[in-house]
Amino acid sequence: MNSLDLFSKCYKNKKVIITGHTGFKGSWMAIWLKELGAEVYGYSLEPSLEKDNFVTTELSKKINHNIGDIRDKEKLETYFNEVKPDFAFHLAAQPLVIESYNDPHYNFETNLMGTVNFFEAVRNCPSVKVAVNITTDKCYQNNEWMWGYRENDAMGGDDPYSASKGCSELITNSYLKSFFSKGNTAHVASGRAGNVIGGGDWAENRIIPDMIRAYHSNKTSIIRNPNSVRPWQFVLEPLFGYLKLGEKLWNDGKLFSGGWNFGPAAFENYSVGDVVNEVKKIIPEIKIDSPNVGEKLHEAGLLKLDITKAVNLLGWKPKLNFEETIQSTIDGYLQELNKNNNVYDCRVKQIEAYCKK
Numbered sequence: 499m500n501s502l503d504l505f506s507k508c509y510k511n512k513k514v515i516i517t518g519h520t521g522f523k524g525s526w527m528a529i530w531l532k533e534l535g536a537e538v539y540g541y542s543l544e545p546s547l548e549k550d551n552f553v554t555t556e557l558s559k560k561i562n563h564n565i566g567d568i569r570d571k572e573k574l575e576t577y578f579n580e581v582k583p584d585f586a587f588h589l590a591a592q593p594l595v596i597e598s599y600n601d602p603h604y605n606f607e608t609n610l611m612g613t614v615n616f617f618e619a620v621r622n623c624p625s626v627k628v629a630v631n632i633t634t635d636k637c638y639q640n641n642e643w644m645w646g647y648r649e650n651d652a653m654g655g656d657d658p659y660s661a662s663k664g665c666s667e668l669i670t671n672s673y674l675k676s677f678f679s680k681g682n683t684a685h686v687a688s689g690r691a692g693n694v695i696g697g698g699d700w701a702e703n704r705i706i707p708d709m710i711r712a713y714h715s716n717k718t719s720i721i722r723n724p725n726s727v728r729p730w731q732f733v734l735e736p737l738f739g740y741l742k743l744g745e746k747l748w749n750d751g752k753l754f755s756g757g758w759n760f761g762p763a764a765f766e767n768y769s770v771g772d773v774v775n776e777v778k779k780i781i782p783e784i785k786i787d788s789p790n791v792g793e794k795l796h797e798a799g800l801l802k803l804d805i806t807k808a809v810n811l812l813g814w815k816p817k818l819n820f821e822e823t824i825q826s827t828i829d830g831y832l833q834e835l836n837k838n839n840n841v842y843d844c845r846v847k848q849i850e851a852y853c854k855k
């Protein structure tokens with residue numbers, strides 16, 4: 499068996515469309531699927547930066563790369579019907595809370611109508627057997643409680659990003675119940691993950707990219723909300739979950755429809771301050787400014803996912819503890835910052851090491 503294959507060869511020689519393939523998670527997913535022998539097709543906007551994972555891994559030469567706006571329903575449907583994919587994973591989105599305050603209209607247009615357009619494209623393309631929408635832990639109504647959210651908890655979201663992802667879940671459920679629950683239609687599900695970290699993510703206002711950016715330009719990184727607890731996950735953990743979910747939907751169909759949480763183990767509760775301290779162990783010279791780092795956990799800002807359903811029914815579980823999560827993430831950045839490295843090969847080696855765990 500291919501050392502990267504945890505999915506019973508289900509993706510080999512299959513056509514897979516990834517929306518958002520130029521982004522952080524989408525580009526890692528494209529690499530993993532390509533190495534599994536899938537024919538990978540991407541639909542998204544141009545990458546934002548020269549140092550994005552999509553660019554440094556030279557993915558445009560390795561997969562079928564198509565630029566298009568998710569808000570363009572006709573273009574998306576035409577692309578689906580040209581490709582005739584077996585699988586479709588939807589990751590194209592406006593993914594940042596701060597940006598959602600700056601431009602709420604764009605945020606809602608992209609994350610709501612983008613989801614509608616995705617499911618319309620699936621509905622009008624009979625080749626698609628599996629369609630998975632990627633949302634977030636922030637789709638749940640945040641009660642600031644200590645328990646992890648379960649798949650059947652209420653959707654919500656106060657800020658525009660979280661609300662748009664709660665809506666994206668409601669749209670998924672509506673399409674599932676209205677168009678994909680009976681007959682020979684696509685099997686539809688959604689994946690909800692936590693704070694995903696890993697090499698190749700250079701988004702602004704995310705804790706680790708901000709720290710690495712500051713370190714690389716010899717500046718001091720300012721840490722916001724050191725006490726906020728988040729479900730930190732190395733990028734391959736949720737991707738393993740999404741691909742496992744795709745495999746189950748492919749093999750066993752509608753039994754696996756619906757929402758799925760992919761978060762860290764219940765006892766892995768770490769704050770922004772814990773992340774900072776762990777990164778400092780690996781890169782001691784990194785400069786941080788936050789008077790509150792290391793303070794005891796404050797209850798505000800709690801956000802946890804209950805992963806019982808995925809562990810019991812999908813056979814998925816997180817493979818890395820907190821220290822390994824941060825180590826794998828920093829390794830990824832240090833590998834790409836070393837100009838002598840072939841970044842694509844480094845990513846494949848990280849996937850291989852992860853699969854062997």
Ligand SMILES: NC(=O)c1ccc[n+]([C@@H]2O[C@H](COP(=O)([O-])OP(=O)(O)OC[C@H]3O[C@@H](n4cnc5c(N)ncnc54)[C@H](O)[C@@H]3O)[C@@H](O)[C@H]2O)c1
Pocket residue numbers: 517518519520521522523524541542543544545566567568569588589590591592593608632633634635691692693694695701
């Ligand atoms: N990174 C995280 O911590 C995290 C956590 C939970 C959920 N998510 C979700 O995972 C998905 C991917 O996130 P990411 O971190 O890789 O984000 P990213 O910003 O790195 O990538 C976003 C992708 O979506 C594409 N996109 C954005 N607007 C588009 C538009 N109008 N038309 C077409 N494509 C468009 C971009 O081109 C890019 O390929 C998103 O749905 C995000 O909400 C991310």
